Amino acid sequence: MSNNKFADWLQERGVDPPTKISPTTGKEALAFAKTDKEFLALQDHEDVAVQTAVAARLGVKSTLEETRTERFIGIGSRGAMPVPLKYYAAHTGRWGGADSLNLQNLPSRTGSSALKDSICAPEGHVIIDSDSAQIETRMLAWLAGQQDIVEAFATGQDVYRIMASAIYNKPEDDITKDERFIGKTVVLGCGYGMGADKFKGMLALQKIDLEKHEAERIIHVYREKNFKIKKLWYDAQNTLPAILHNKRMWLGQHEALFVEGSMGIRLPSGLHVKYNNLRADHNGQYEYEARKNEWVKIYGGKVVENVVQALARIVIGQQMLKIAERYRVVLTVHDAIACIAPIGEAPLARDYVEECMRWVPEWATGVPLNCEVGIGPNYGSC
Numbered sequence: 116m117s118n119n120k121f122a123d124w125l126q127e128r129g130v131d132p133p134t135k136i137s138p139t140t141g142k143e144a145l146a147f148a149k150t151d152k153e154f155l156a157l158q159d160h161e162d163v164a165v166q167t168a169v170a171a172r173l174g175v176k177s178t179l180e181e182t183r184t185e186r187f188i189g190i191g192s193r194g195a196m197p198v199p200l201k202y203y204a205a206h207t208g209r210w211g212g213a214d215s216l217n218l219q220n221l222p223s224r225t226g227s228s229a230l231k232d233s234i235c236a237p238e239g240h241v242i243i244d245s246d247s248a249q250i251e252t253r254m255l256a257w258l259a260g261q262q263d264i265v266e267a268f269a270t271g272q273d274v275y276r277i278m279a280s281a282i283y284n285k286p287e288d289d290i291t292k293d294e295r296f297i298g299k300t301v302v303l304g305c306g307y308g309m310g311a312d313k314f315k316g317m318l319a320l321q322k323i324d325l326e327k328h329e330a331e332r333i334i335h336v337y338r339e340k341n342f343k344i345k346k347l348w349y350d351a352q353n354t355l356p357a358i359l360h361n362k363r364m365w366l367g368q369h370e371a372l373f374v375e376g377s378m379g380i381r382l383p384s385g386l387h388v389k390y391n392n393l394r395a396d397h398n399g400q401y402e403y404e405a406r407k408n409e410w411v412k413i414y415g416g417k418v419v420e421n422v423v424q425a426l427a428r429i430v431i432g433q434q435m436l437k438i439a440e441r442y443r444v445v446l447t448v449h450d451a452i453a454c455i456a457p458i459g460e461a462p463l464a465r466d467y468v469e470e471c472m473r474w475v476p477e478w479a480t481g482v483p484l485n486c487e488v489g490i491g492p493n494y495g496s497c
Contacts, residue, residue, distance in 0.1 A: 273295075
């Protein structure tokens with residue numbers, strides 16, 4: 116059932132977990148769906164254990180979808196849908212689903228949005244769903260002090276086209292649609308230290324075949340152009356021995372993050388990103404105990420990913436409180452907030468939600484936040 120645990124199990128069997136680029140977020144994600152061809156191909160893997168596990172995974176997920184549908188029907192016969200959430204479910208503090216009603220990752224039936232469409236606003240109301248646009252990419256550039264990206268976002272420039280222009284060494288106006296897609300993949304995928312092999316694999320899933328030397332060249336261009344982001348990875352790597360040896364140091368620009376020794380990395384909220392029982396091997400590779408007897412490798416790029424997601428979570432939480440001052444918040448999914456508003460107030464409510472989603476906390480002054488807002492009678496139509 117767990118994507119991460121299943122991926123870890125495959126790796127233990129010597130199988131690279133298939134990945135894909137999400138068409139909605141542009142981010143890399145595990146490709147474990149029944150529509151993912153590379154995942155389905157594992158049913159014919161030479162290792163019988165892999166074949167069996169993949170078949171079991173597909174069966175369990177199909178059952179989950181049926182069970183979820185039955186739960187929706189049952190809830191609908193009783194009244195309004197509750198939205199149970201684990202307040203601090205992920206390592207980075209993000210919310211998670213609970214009580215077998217996980218709205219954080221609704222399954223789709225044969226690619227449709229039937230379950231999302233079934234979640235309707237109360238009579239006389241609409242749902243307003245607002246998604247913080249590229250919040251991780253924006254937060255990363257701000258934290259690293261990569262000011263050219265910060266200014267590009269702030270002034271509404273096409274950051275993906277700018278990256279493609281650097282990759283292909285030609286004016287932005289001459290960048291093709293396919294070249295811009297490469298630029299987008301680089302900007303969204305390479306901010307946490309991804310290497311050429313993984314980058315090449317990501318594009319292969321989109322049926323884009325790059326020679327290894329070309330993938331290496333593109334990664335090199337990204338790192339040269341965004342040298343402050345690259346430096347942040349190395350600075351984050353230095354936080355690991357600091358945590359291990361109970362030392363203190365700042366991480367990133369703007370004094371938003373502070374390493375408080377074995378306590379971990381202190382966030383603006385006063386909470387910490389922790390790496391429990393952190394240890395290093397003789398090669399200087401670090402790992403921590405995520406759960407009892409479950410050890411996870413950690414390195415500079417991953418630390419940066421953790422803290423950026425943690426900072427984004429804090430921003431979303433504060434924006435949610437601002438929206439709730441006027442309209443009832445009914446759901447949060449990752450970097451998105453959904454609320455309900457009377458139909459007659461829909462345009463005003465949308466404007467207010469957009470204002471809240473572009474509001475920046477004092478500790479994050481300078482982050483160029485933006486959003487995309489949808490409105491409709493049901494969650495799917497947003």
